[in-house]
Amino acid sequence: MPKERLMAEKTKHVDGVAPYAGPAGGWGALRAVAVAVKAEMGASSNTLALMHLNQPDGFDCPGCAWPDPKHSSSFEFCENGAKAVTWEATAKRVDPEFFASHTVSELWNWSDHALEEAGRLTHPLRYDVDSDRFVPTGWDEAFARAGTILQNLETPDQAEFYTSGRASNEAAFLYQLFVRSYGTNNFPDCSNMCHEATSVGLPQSIGVGKGTVTLDDFDHADAVFCIGHNPGTNHPRMLSTLREVSRRGAPIVAINPLRERGLERFQNPQSPVEMLTNGATPLASAYHLVKVGGDVALLKGVMKALVAADRRLRAEGGPGLLDDAFIEQHTVGLETLLADLDSLTWPELERRSGLTRDAMESIADLYGRSQRVIICYGMGITQHRHGTETVQQMANLLLLRGNIGREGAGICPLRGHSNVQGDRTVGITEIPTEDFLERLDTTFGITSPRTHGHNAVEAVAAMRDGRAKAFIALGGNFAAAMSDPQTTFAGFKNLDLNVQICTKLNRTCLLTGGETLILPCIGRTEQDIQAGGLQAVSVEDSMSMVHASRGFLKPVSEDVRSEPSIIAGLAKVTVPGAPIDWDLLIGDYDRIRDGIEAVFPDFADFNRRVRVKGGFRLRVGASDREWDTPDGKAHFLVYSSLQEDPPVSEDLLTLTTIRSHDQYNTTIYGLNDRYRGVHGRRDVVFANQEDLDQLGLAHGDLIDVVSGDRVLARQTILAHTIARGSLAAYYPEANCLLSLADYDSRSGTPSYKSIPVRLRRASEV
Numbered sequence: 021m022p023k024e025r026l027m028a029e030k031t032k033h034v035d036g037v038a039p040y041a042g043p044a045g046g047w048g049a050l051r052a053v054a055v056a057v058k059a060e061m062g063a064s065s066n067t068l069a070l071m072h073l074n075q076p077d078g079f080d081c082p083g084c085a086w087p088d089p090k091h092s093s094s095f096e097f098c099e100n101g102a103k104a105v106t107w108e109a110t111a112k113r114v115d116p117e118f119f120a121s122h123t124v125s126e127l128w129n130w131s132d133h134a135l136e137e138a139g140r141l142t143h144p145l146r147y148d149v150d151s152d153r154f155v156p157t158g159w160d161e162a163f164a165r166a167g168t169i170l171q172n173l174e175t176p177d178q179a180e181f182y183t184s185g186r187a188s189n190e191a192a193f194l195y196q197l198f199v200r201s202y203g204t205n206n207f208p209d210c211s212n213m214c215h216e217a218t219s220v221g222l223p224q225s226i227g228v229g230k231g232t233v234t235l236d237d238f239d240h241a242d243a244v245f246c247i248g249h250n251p252g253t254n255h256p257r258m259l260s261t262l263r264e265v266s267r268r269g270a271p272i273v274a275i276n277p278l279r280e281r282g283l284e285r286f287q288n289p290q291s292p293v294e295m296l297t298n299g300a301t302p303l304a305s306a307y308h309l310v311k312v313g314g315d316v317a318l319l320k321g322v323m324k325a326l327v328a329a330d331r332r333l334r335a336e337g338g339p340g341l342l343d344d345a346f347i348e349q350h351t352v353g354l355e356t357l358l359a360d361l362d363s364l365t366w367p368e369l370e371r372r373s374g375l376t377r378d379a380m381e382s383i384a385d386l387y388g389r390s391q392r393v394i395i396c397y398g399m400g401i402t403q404h405r406h407g408t409e410t411v412q413q414m415a416n417l418l419l420l421r422g423n424i425g426r427e428g429a430g431i432c433p434l435r436g437h438s439n440v441q442g443d444r445t446v447g448i449t450e451i452p453t454e455d456f457l458e459r460l461d462t463t464f465g466i467t468s469p470r471t472h473g474h475n476a477v478e479a480v481a482a483m484r485d486g487r488a489k490a491f492i493a494l495g496g497n498f499a500a501a502m503s504d505p506q507t508t509f510a511g512f513k514n515l516d517l518n519v520q521i522c523t524k525l526n527r528t529c530l531l532t533g534g535e536t537l538i539l540p541c542i543g544r545t546e547q548d549i550q551a552g553g554l555q556a557v558s559v560e561d562s563m564s565m566v567h568a569s570r571g572f573l574k575p576v577s578e579d580v581r582s583e584p585s586i587i588a589g590l591a592k593v594t595v596p597g598a599p600i601d602w603d604l605l606i607g608d609y610d611r612i613r614d615g616i617e618a619v620f621p622d623f624a625d626f627n628r629r630v631r632v633k634g635g636f637r638l639r640v641g642a643s644d645r646e647w648d649t650p651d652g653k654a655h656f657l658v659y660s661s662l663q664e665d666p667p668v669s670e671d672l673l674t675l676t677t678i679r680s681h682d683q684y685n686t687t688i689y690g691l692n693d694r695y696r697g698v699h700g701r702r703d704v705v706f707a708n709q710e711d712l713d714q715l716g717l718a719h720g721d722l723i724d725v726v727s728g729d730r731v732l733a734r735q736t737i738l739a740h741t742i743a744r745g746s747l748a749a750y751y752p753e754a755n756c757l758l759s760l761a762d763y764d765s766r767s768g769t770p771s772y773k774s775i776p777v778r779l780r781r782a783s784e785v
Contacts, residue, residue, distance in 0.1 A: 034720040036701040037738060040694055043300035044252040045259060046287025048694060049099035056103045056689065060110040078572060082108055082186055082544040084255040084684075085435040087235050087561040088634070098256035103682075103689045107524075108543040109573055112139025114525050116156045119145065123152040128530050132500060132752070133688040136524045141540035142577040147532045154538060159581065159589060162537050166492070167593030169517040169535060173489055176203035177471070179517075180479040180488050183448045184495030185210045185437025186544065188557035188569065190612045191583035192439070194605065195494050196447040197615070198591040200457075201466045201598040205473030206488075207450045210685075211440050212476035213501055214399050216767040217407030218433045219444065225415035225655055227648035228640055230441065232430035233394055234563050238265055240428030242390035246304070247275045247414070248315065248400025249434050252282015252695055253681045258396075258434070259286045263301045271386060274304035276400060277312045277676060278706065278748055279741035281695035308383065311374030312674040312746040313774040315401060316659060318373040318380065319413040324361045325377075325384035326420060341388040346422030350645055353656035357416060360658045374743045392428035393418070399436070400676070403773040408766040409659035416656050424654070425645035435562045436685060438544075442560030445638065446616055450475050456619070463618040465599040475768040476502060480760055483511030490517035491533075492590070494583060495541075497686040499528040500752045503770035504760040506730075521586050523576075526686070540580045546571040548582045552608030555582070558630050560638065566623075567635025584612065673711065675725065676773040677751035686752055696740070705732075706740035706748040707779075715779060722782040725749065727757040727775055734782045747777065 042048050081101040118138065124147065127135065144162045145154040157165075170179060181199045183192060196207065211219060219229035226232070238244065238261050251258040263286050266272055274283040284307070287300040294300060310318050330341040347354055366377045373380070387393060395414050401407060415424075415431060423429040435441050447456065450473035457468045474482055476498075482488035484507050491498075491512065502508045512518060515533030522529065523543045529536075542548060548555040548571055556568040581589075588602035605611050610627050617626040622638045629636040641648045649655060680702065682690035692699045696706070705725060712718060719739040725732040725747070732754055742748060751772060762771045 032718070032720050034736060034738065036699045037704070038697050038699065040281065040697045043285040043287040044282040044695060045099070045256070045289055046295065046300065047298075049256075050289055052099050052694070053102040056106045060106040060112070078570060081105075081438055084257070085438050085441060085562040086255045086257045087563045087565050088567070089235060098259075100253065100256050100681075100684060104684060105545055107136070107687065107689060108140075109545050110139055112137070113142055113576070114139045115142045119154040124154070124530050124532060125152055127525070132527055132686065133691065135526055136687060138525060140523055140576045141525060141538060141580070143579045144540060145538040147536035149532070157537075162539060163589045163593045165535055166517060166519050166537060166590055170202065170490060170594045176469070177206060177473070178488055179204060179490040179492065180206045180208055180474060180482065182476075182479070182491065182493040182496060182498050183207065183209045183443050184493070185435075185440025185443060187443055187494050187583055188439060188559060189442045189446050189566070189616065190557045190609050191494065191587060192443040192448050193446040193616050194584050194587045194612055197460070197464060197600065198587055198595070200460065200468040201464070201591070201595050201600065203469050205450050205452060205469055205471065206479065207448050207473055208476040208479035208498070209443065209448050209450075210437060210496055210501065211444055212768055213770060214436050214440070215402050215433055216475070216769045217402035217411050217764055220767040221408040221411035222415060222431070222433075224649070225412050225419075225657055226424060226431075226642040227646075227654070228642050230564055230640055231432045231562060232424050232640055232643045233432045234565075234637070235261065237394060237428050237430060240392060241265065241270055241394045242392045242428065243271045243273065243386060243394075245273045245275065245387075245393065245395045246283060247395060247397045249396065249398025250276070250278075250280045250282055250678070251434075252280060252286075253679055253683075254398065254436070255434055256282070259303075260288060262286070262303050263288055266301055266303050266305075271305040271390075272303050273383060273386065274307045275310050275315075275318065275383075276307075277310055277743045277746045278678070279307060279309065283307065306382070306386070308375055308379055309741070309743040311372070311743045312676045313404060314373040314375075314743075315404075315410050316372075316406065316413055316661065317369050318375060319410070319417055320361060320364055321366075321369040321373060321375070321377070321380035322384045322387065323357075323413075323417055323420065324364055324369070325381040326388055326417075327358060327361055329384065329388055342420050343422035347419070350647065351419055351654045351656060352651065353658070356658050357656040360660065374745065387417070387421070392426060393421070393423045394428070394430055394432055396432040396434055398434045400773055402767075403769055403771060405762065405764055405771045405774060406659065406661065407764045407769055407771075409657075409661075412657040413659065415654075419654055419656060424642055430643065433562065438561070439559040441562060441564070442558070442566070445560055446620065459619045463615060477760060477763050477768050477770065480504070480508050480511050483508075483514055484760075486514055489515055490519075491515055492517075492519040492521075493528065494521050494587070496522075497526040497528050499531055500526065500686045503755055503758040503762065503772065505752070505755050507760050519590075521583060539586050540576075541583050541586055542571065542575045542580050544569060544571065546573045546575045550582070550585070550607050550609070551603075555609045556630075557609065558613070558635075564638040564640050565635055566630060566638060568630050582606075584609065671715065671778055672776050673707075673745055673747050673779070675705075675747040675749060675754065675757065675775040675777045677754045677775075678748045680750055698738075702750050702753060703735050704749070705735045705737050706742055707737050708742050708744050708746065709739040710744060712737065712739060717779065717781075723779050724782050725754070725757060725777050726780060727777045728759075730757050730759070732757055737779070747779075
């Protein structure tokens with residue numbers, strides 16, 4: 021590019037776009053928290069809730085699932101955790117008067133941000149078609165309306181029961197008990213859309229679909245690899261852990277398509293020195309921009325280089341890099357993996373990954389010199405057409421040097437919502453095992469269905485085709501979260517029943533079917549008082565720690581109920597003949613936990629252990645080198661391909677969806693993306709400057725993003741530090757580019773992060 025044009029591009033003004041030079045966290049985070057508190061809580065005493073966030077006797081963060089440290093500080097929360105609390109504990113209300121003033125047709129044209137920003141739901145509601153409004157209804161009437169429709173379906177398999185990851189263990193267990201006593205295993209779940217590739221891939225590799233590390237392992241790791249995740253936005257409390265890793269001199273290797281500030285440097289708001297001096301701790305010692313969809317090629321390149329170095333050392337008469345004793349005792353499949361690596365050529369690995377051979381060899385060199393390594397990864401790995409296989413390649417890399425089941429080493433999938441892992445643990449699954457169903461049936465005297473149910477993609481397909489007639493959601497915003505909103509929205513319109521159990525109004529509430537009900541529930545921050553008094557619930561974090569959560573605030577209104585109470589109300593009218601005393605269970609959640617313990621042996625002595633400060637860790641066999649696979653061994657698993665379906669023409673790029681910094685999953689707190697320098701807007705696409713040059717486009721141009729006949733229209737293209745051939749746009753807006761058929765065939769996870777697209781100049785009209 022001519023020097024004059026390059027300078028012009030760098031200085032070109034684009035509305036709402038200005039580079040951010042500061043670190044992650046620090047004063048910027050404190051200012052953002054102050055703004056959120058003022059906007060949502062004002063002078064309300066609800067601000068005291070922040071002092072109870074992630075405390076031993078308080079409530080668990082309604083945001084991410086990063087674990088709590090053993091010794092909590094007075095302020096054990098991050099910027100986005102504070103936003104999650106202010107968003108839930110807001111002083112704003114969406115009450116019957118609100119709906120009297122707004123029709124559903126009007127609300128449909130509001131943004132997703134505006135819908136949730138309106139405030140907390142206060143009363144149970146039903147949709148009135150004549151007025152096109154939600155109107156108040158009584159709880160008994162709402163339960164009766166839903167129960168009647170569910171009872172009159174031709175088969176229970178015509179109903180879909182969705183679960184959000186922020187539902188507690190108690191609510192999720194009661195929900196699956198209700199649904200299985202009703203007669204179906206249709207459990208589309210938020211895990212289907214995020215880490216299902218982990219849940220499917222890791223059990224085949226190491227016998228468990230969870231991470232193998234604890235928070236203490238980060239104190240002993242010689243190196244930490246961060247692949248396909250952005251901690252500054254999606255799990256900010258992890259930054260404190262990475263800061264400590266960096267400060268003791270252990271290298272952190274970042275591998276991600278975009279350069280993210282949360283992997284570069286961090287200013288700890290709880291460090292007086294850093295705050296007063298405006299200093300920061302560098303995080304990543306090396307940062308590699310892998311091409312979107314190129315992770316398999318990268319991991320294979322690193323393994324190929326590691327094996328080559330191992331062979332050189334052995335040929336020189338010294339010890340190799342592979343852990344022979346571990347491999348011999350604990351694994352199978354090495355020879356097949358080595359043959360696959362030997363068949364690969366470096367030019368192909370470079371082309372597919374977007375990295376040079378030198379870069380991949382440098383990663384392998386660091387890995388080979390480090391005795392204890394943790395690999396952390398997020399949805400940048402799992403949300404691809406071959407996410408399951410990519411997860412297994414990371415497991416392969418760790419197994420080569422015995423880095424699973426060793427202090428300071430292991431695999432660390434970074435879960436999203438605060439209890440998405442726990443929901444799975446207590447039975448939210450469309451593919452239950454026979455052993456689990458037998459224990460459930462014996463404990464509660466029911467006969468569970470044995471036919472496997474629907475995941476999220478299958479649920480939408482059933483709605484589209486008219487095979488599903490009812491949808492009940494325990495939290496979340498399913499329609500906005502799912503791929504292919506065109507098909508998903510139309511599918512909801514085919515339903516006889518749409519029930520949304522939620523705290524705030526969202527897009528899915530407005531997809532009215534034959535009967536549409538909004539059932540408002542209390543939030544994580546609020547007191548849950550039942551017949552037996554004040555209740556606590558439990559959650560499981562990303563590292564299999566289970567601990568209690570106790571709400572602090574008074575519920576938003578007298579007309580909201582807890583999730584377990586709402587589930588029990590639906591169950592009593594839908595399956596009145598079930599041999600289950602629902603009122604007894606919700607009167608004291610200890611009884612629900614007794615049921616969990618009876619069905620899941622890992623929860624032995626549940627009620628006592630959950631009351632211990634910090635909770636307890638569930639068994640993770642691989643952490644102790646106990647491989648819960650059919651043959652009792654960890655498996656090297658070969659995947660012969662190198663990438664997502666490769667582009668077939670030079671103008672085809674691969675787009676990944678991303679979250680802004682003012683966002684958590686589908687919840688959009690505001691319109692800023694501070695670390696990426698975007699303010700007051702979300703209609704942008706990030707691109708590599710060299711790709712823009714090749715396409716004849718410039719920073720700030722108005723473009724359309726095209727995938728087949730799908731179009732994300734009138735976006736502003738921004739030059740950004742991103743791998744060549746890659747683009748990034750915000751989720752969920754860019755979901756419109758993704759077909760329902762685009763998913764990982766093994767896990768069912770939609771390929772949100774690998775969408776082949778073309779760019780064209782937007783029409784001036």
